Amino acid sequence: xxxxxxxxxxxxxxxxxxxxxxxxxEAVAPEGLIxxxxxxFGRQPHQGWLRQWSAEDQEVVREAxxxxxxxxxxxxxxDTLSGGQRQRAWIAMTIAQQTPLLLLDEPTSALxxxxxxxxxxxxxxxxxxxxxxxxxxxxxxxxxxYADHLLALHNGQLVAAGPPGEVVTTGLVRRLYDxxxxxxxxxxxxxxxxxxxxxxxxxxxxEAC
Numbered sequence: 009x010x011x012x013x014x015x016x017x018x019x020x021x022x023x024x025x026x027x028x029x030x031x032x033x034e035a036v037a038p039e040g041l042i043x044x045x046x047x048x049f050g051r052q053p054h055q056g057w058l059r060q061w062s063a064e065d066q067e068v069v070r071e072a073x074x075x076x077x078x079x080x081x082x083x084x085x086x087d088t089l090s091g092g093q094r095q096r097a098w099i100a101m102t103i104a105q106q107t108p109l110l111l112l113d114e115p116t117s118a119l120x121x122x123x124x125x126x127x128x129x130x131x132x133x134x135x136x137x138x139x140x141x142x143x144x145x146x147x148x149x150x151x152x153x154y155a156d157h158l159l160a161l162h163n164g165q166l167v168a169a170g171p172p173g174e175v176v177t178t179g180l181v182r183r184l185y186d187x188x189x190x191x192x193x194x195x196x197x198x199x200x201x202x203x204x205x206x207x208x209x210x211x212x213x214x215e216a217c
Contacts, residue, residue: 011109025053029102033114037086043097044082047072050104069104076100076130092123096130103134110134112143116150128154148184152176153194160184 009016016024029050037046050072051065073079076096086094095115102110112131116124124147132154135141145151151158152172160168160175162184168175181189188208 022053022056025105025107027107028109028111029105029107030111031098031102031113031115033117035098039087040085042083042085043078043089043100044069044073046086046097047078047082047100047104050101050106053105068106072100072104075103075133090123091119092126095119095123095127099127099130099134108140110139110141112141114144114146116145116147124150148176148181 011019011024011027016028019027047069048065051061051068054065055061070079073082076099078093078097078100081089081093081097086097089097099112099115115131116127119127128150131141131143135156143151143155145155155172157170158168158172158175159166160180167183168180176191178189178191181187181191186209
């Protein structure tokens with residue numbers, strides 16, 4: 009796999025961590041860790057024998073806490089946070105890492121609708137600030153609403169790519185999920201996204217939404 013023309017398997021770990029931040033679906037932190045300590049971990053790729061913790065690092069951490077809207081939570085332990093707050097704290101850590109590319113694996117998994125929106129809006133702000141964000145999502149409606157570009161995979165193969173409004177069709181939905189549906193444009197034209205209506209399991213009725 010290449011990143012900026014370089015084989016990532018050949019890159020030193022610290023150099024790769026300055027180019028790419030990865031947040032797995034189920035991130036795990038030591039018990040009792042507070043938010044500010046978690047975010048400081050994002051500065052590790054920038055540390056070394058000749059470069060210890062600095063005022064610049066502290067400012068980067070502060071900016072990350074503000075960007076992820078978790079500054080008021082900075083002294084709380086992760087286990088006291090809601091799911092959405094905890095996910096924003098993890099994303100704050102990746103912001104502090106200051107990489108041009110951020111990979112998120114199911115960042116809204118197991119979150120309720122309100123917390124999902126919090127995370128998606130944070131991700132949109134990061135993208136608007138110039139960072140490239142790649143997310144793995146199974147929620148097609150959210151992908152259509154928040155993504156600029158979709159890559160649809162089926163059985164490990166790329167089957168469609170492009171802006172949501174151009175590539176998402178009833179045929180694609182059927183191929184990906186084995187369902188028949190009606191595609192409904194979002195009432196807000198600014199989003200350019202699509203909603204799924206009259207959803208049925210292909211060949212038989214399941215439910216309508």
